Amino acid sequence: MALWKVAKAMTLELRNVTKRVGGELHIKETSLTLKPGHFNVLLGATGSGKTSLIKMMAGLDPSASGQVFMDGQDVTRLNTQKRNISLVHQFFINYPHMTVFDNIASPLRVAGMAKSEIQGRVEEAADILQLRPMLHRRPHELSGGQQQRTALARAIAKESKAVFLDEPLANLDYKLREELRDQLPELFAGRGAVVVYATSEPEEALLLGGNTALMEDGRVTQFGPTAETYRAPSNLRSAAVFSDPPINIATVTKTGDTVHLGDVSWTVMDSTLVDGDYTVAIRPHHVLPLSDDVHHVRIQGHVQVTELSGSESSAHFDMGQGSWVSLSHGVHPYEVGEAHDFYLDPTACFYFTPDGQRAA
Known part of the structure; x- marks a missing residue:
């Protein structure tokens, strides 16, 4: 009391x-x-x-x-x-x-x-x-x-x-x-x-x-x-x-119901997202080295740096528009300098207009 x-x-x-x-x-x-x-x-x-x-x-x-x-x-x-x-x-x-x-x-x-x-x-x-x-x-x-x-x-x-x-x-x-x-x-x-x-x-x-x-x-x-x-x-x-490690960003283009990131694409059904260019942002824990989800999108990048912290592994990789980060549970056999597949969850993507405002 x-x-x-x-x-x-x-x-x-x-x-x-x-x-x-x-x-x-x-x-x-x-x-x-x-x-x-x-x-x-x-x-x-x-x-x-x-x-x-x-x-x-x-x-x-x-x-x-x-x-x-x-x-x-x-x-x-x-x-x-x-x-x-x-x-x-x-x-x-x-x-x-x-x-x-x-x-x-x-x-x-x-x-x-x-x-x-x-x-x-x-x-x-x-x-x-x-x-x-x-x-x-x-x-x-x-x-x-x-x-x-x-x-x-x-x-x-x-x-x-x-x-x-x-x-x-x-x-x-x-x-x-x-x-x-x-x-x-x-x-x-x-x-x-x-x-x-x-x-x-x-x-x-x-x-x-x-x-x-x-x-x-x-x-x-x-x-x-x-x-x-x-x-x-x-x-x-x-x-x-509000992201640590830093949030991953890249320029994408939306046409119809498809978003294009280089030669990779995925479907987005948000009707508020009109056709045009956007910045896509996705947090590192939604970019994984392994996936059994058919809706995840495979991208590839050359591993630059790897880190192991407790039970989590991170990999910094070059995916063509700059460096991205993957953060996942467990220990993964990354080799610095080698190409590696990563899988992003398109439902976890944020889209921003060219002036930085949230679009979807």
Whole structure:
């Protein structure tokens, strides 16, 4: 049972915010409404603008234009301390001279909270993150995972209106990342806070669920429910952001009910796809080295690079219009430099117009 009341649910809204760095527009005009109850994920490659957007939301960096609202209140000019937010970075930021208890309690003491309430909040947050036995240790006595748990506990204990998690698991080992990633949505569930989570990994966004904003070059290319955004990218840039390994693309021509990719063709029955030239895009796990499905389309390419990661094999191959990637379960006998057959699933293809907008 919680030792304090759950905060009233609030919303965080960006209205036409921009950011300039050295005279250049670093964040293009962006409008987003983020709500509590689920994770709000910012997904994009390094340099896409995720951290810059978080800093503007948190009040750490000023915006060049536009407004930031929390619960309908314009907080654009308020500093970080007056916004009642928590921020957890990928780097472990704890006070080295303080114990774990004091690190978690630090924002509560700054807020002038009663000692008894501080005790209750710290102990509950420590229990949630399995830190109770470490409360009297100092950060240098903790593992990396325990240090990051301390930073997360501080965010939970503070009961902020908004919690910003900027790639918080990036520097942890694989096993701990898996454990914390599973726990995070539950840790913040029901606390009434808007939770914003930045990541460069599409798989992480899918596992966290909620809503996802896809970012590229300082711009949000699409925002919506994570699963829907993954299954139905509205433009080629969004499809590229939400794919790891990179999505395969090529130029195709549609005539009648047939799509032509070089000397390969397949049937498409989508009546909304008029005749003409398109960019086809298909994720690597829909391009396989083996297939027993008669509807799959055989293509051939010369293998350039092969990789084995856990139980999956990938092959980069030249298929005439550039390099494509196949990602499949199991170990496959690829030979670099040799031609190899691959099979694409035509039902998994996305089609985009020459200007990059989704056609089908």
